[in-house]
Amino acid sequence: MKHKSTKEESFDSIYESYAVDVYHACLYLTSDESLAEEMTQQAFVNFYESKEEVKPECVRAYLIRAARNLIFNYYRHAKYETLEEKDGDETTKREPATASLEEDYIRDFCKELEAELSADILADLKEHHDGWYQIMHMMFYEEKSHDTIAAELGITKEILYSRLHRAKLWIRKKYETRFQNIRELT
Secondary structure, three states: OOOOOOOOOOHHHHHHHHHHHHHHHHHHHHOOHHHHHHHHHHHHHHHHHHHHHOOHHHHHHHHHHHHHHHHHHHHHHOOOOOEEEEEOOEEEEEOOOOHHHHHHHHHHHHHHHHHHHHHHHHHHHHHHOHHHHHHHHHHHHOOOOHHHHHHHHOOOHHHHHHHHHHHHHHHHHHHHHHHHHHHHHO
């Protein structure tokens, strides 16, 4: 599927495509529906103001990253109600633990994106390069050794290494941007 440039794609269609994902990310991080709505709206405002600079394949990652940063800034600058615990003569003050919740969400979200990317790569390999698909599937899903794969395919290990190398180069060339988008979230 060929992406339209961010300039060509209407803001409304971008909003329709990603608003639910951004809202759910915000809701997960905040556990507050009105705050999640506010942060989602602000993330889209920020995107609208700088959409000329955002690559089409990076829009979703940009929006979620923007929302995440808005939430972090909100919590950083918000006035927390301090919780007090009386422990004998000492009074301990603590703030709500938001960092671990945020980190858990980002980690889970990235795992989901990585699984989608992996599925897309395998589907693309199967459609365009069946030999590479067989090798990758046998290595990473069936967890077979190089010797076993070469024997089952009736090729030498050198040919296997050559095909594996070319497959990795092709994957890197075609999917590096998506991979980097995922890495930017962490």
